[in-house]
Amino acid sequence: MPSEPKTPPMLQMKGITKRFPGVLANDRVDFHVHAGEVHTLLGENGAGKSTLMKILYGLYRQDEGEILLHGKPVELISPAHAISHGIGMIHQHFMLVPTLTVAENVALGLKSKRGFLTDLKTVSEKIMELSETFGLHVHPYDYIWQLSVGERQRVEIIKALYRDATILILDEPTAVLTPSEVEDVFAIFRRLADDGRGLVFISHKLQEVLDLSDQITVLRHGRVTGDTTPAESDRHDLAQMMVGREVKLAPDKAPVQTGSSLLVIKDLFVRGDRGTHAVKGVDLEVKAGEILGIAGISGNGQPELAEAIAGLRTPDAGSIQINGRETTSFTPDQIRQAGLSYVPEERMKDGVVGQFDVKENMILLNHGEPPYCKNGFLNFKHIRKHSEELVKEYTVKTPSIDTTTKNLSGGNIQKLIMARELSAEPKVLLASQPTRGVDIGAAEYIHEQIAGQRERGTASVVISEDLDEVMALSDRIAVMFEGKIMGIVKQENATRSSIGLMMTGEKAPDS
Ligand SMILES: Nc1ncnc2c1ncn2[C@@H]1O[C@H](COP(=O)(O)OP(=O)(O)OP(=O)(O)O)[C@@H](O)[C@H]1O
Ligand SMILES: [Mg+2]
Secondary structure, X not given: OOOOOOOOOOEEEEXXXXXXXXXEEEEEEEEEEOOOOEEEEEEOOOOOHHHHHHHHOOOOOOOEEEEEEOOEEEXXXXXXXXXXOOEXXXXXXXXXOOOOEHHHXXXXXXXXXXXXXXXXXXXXXXXXXXXXXXXXXXXXXXXXXXXXXXXXXXXXXXXXXXXXXXXXXXXXXXXXXXXXXXXXXXXXXXXXXXXXXXXXXEOOOHHHHHHHOOEEEEEEOOEXXXXXXXXXXXXXXXXXXXXXXXXXXXXXXXXXXXXXXXXXXEEEEEEXXXXXXXXXXXXXXXXXXXXXEEEOOOOOOHHHHHHHHHOOOOOOEEEEEEXXXXXXXXXXXXXXXXXXXXXXXXXXXXXXXXXXXXHHHHOXXXXXXXXXXXOOEEOHHHHHHHHHHHHHHOOOOOOOOOOEHHHXXXXXXXXXXXXHHXXXXXXXXXXXXXXXXXXXXXXXXXXXXXXXXXXXXXXXXXXXXXXXXXXXXXXXXXXXXXXXXXXXXXXXXXXXXXXXXXHOOOOOOOO
């Protein structure tokens, strides 16, 4: 934390109000950032964090209120204009061209003084300099497609720094990172702040917020409900401020008698996109009433395993049984009918159709079946009623069931998918990263729903990179490393360190 007295804020947002049809997204928000500070914006899904930052970045115009940079009022009318005022935004969905190099990506859109090629040399030199100064470890001549998610993010940071960003907006930068990548990028953020920049950080992970922030502003329903610091607040206080009530950070799980094995996987081999085996001889068995957690660092075969179970990827060898039926070579539709519900990792890509409205996504997978469809005609009355019930039951925050799904906040899209998948009353529930990007109130709800499946006799598999989530939810924990299961531990015998070691390739002590 900076020890010298604070200079006047580099950024002041005063009385910002923004309305969308049916939603007051920002309600007279005051928000300041000082030089040298990491200022966190905390709030539930739909609280208005991204909206406030999109206003700052010139993507939206506020209906009311003003923005001052270094004490002077500004009108930010476009991202290009915001950039010229020293504002940079690291988007969660990276805006990089995979077939170009790092330097070419950074150079894109710069006003060229000479030719693109002569510029590239200058650009590369400056990239190396910035990379050195802030410990970014980015090489100008690497192609983007060769880089990991964490490296791509660092390229986005370089891009903003190259354009002399002094205020950096980081909207959920850690949602896509592994725990060790988070540590690395936090060191970088700290250095950027110590160098006199102002950082706006958005995250749903309370421990991260406490570790990184100098200041924390909490938003609820578009309004500021608190300003605090890590010294003054703990995880429970922050949760309370965000949600307005006490939040359970782990679900209650009643003891349950397990039944027969509803998911049986034997010696499964699955190829990844690169053509090599991503899943190498996996055996798993999950019983009715049981939750099996699969922990592991991303890129160790988890998505390929999930896609094979769901029928989106054909295994090379081995077998998968769901509820006693061999489903290895079934289509995704047939697998659903055999009793699988699937909550995919990439919710915008595989979970919903963004352009469809809420009710259409609620029946996305069974629109061809009664009671939604009779004699080839959709039964709109039934569809409306069913969607309205689910929106209510699962507290999906949306102006109506006719709202275009992509306008919902991330956590609410996830609740929509959970509602659809659980209302199918599955035999086997497969959920990948079920609470990634989801606020703690919604995460609590989703965890309760998954835990509640045990009493219904569902066999659940939860794949997650969030170790706390796996430890809190699972009855047994399997750890995946390089396509293999390193071991399976009962929840009561699991410790963070033993699971963490297995995540890096150590065998289980004795499981
Ligand atoms: N372009 C848009 N059109 C209509 N409504 C929108 C639009 N963008 C955001 N909203 C609505 O404004 C509210 C605030 O959304 P915002 O994306 O700012 O939330 P958030 O705090 O970033 O949530 P999350 O943590 O889920 O990312 C939500 O109710 C959302 O549905
Ligand atoms: Mg957001």
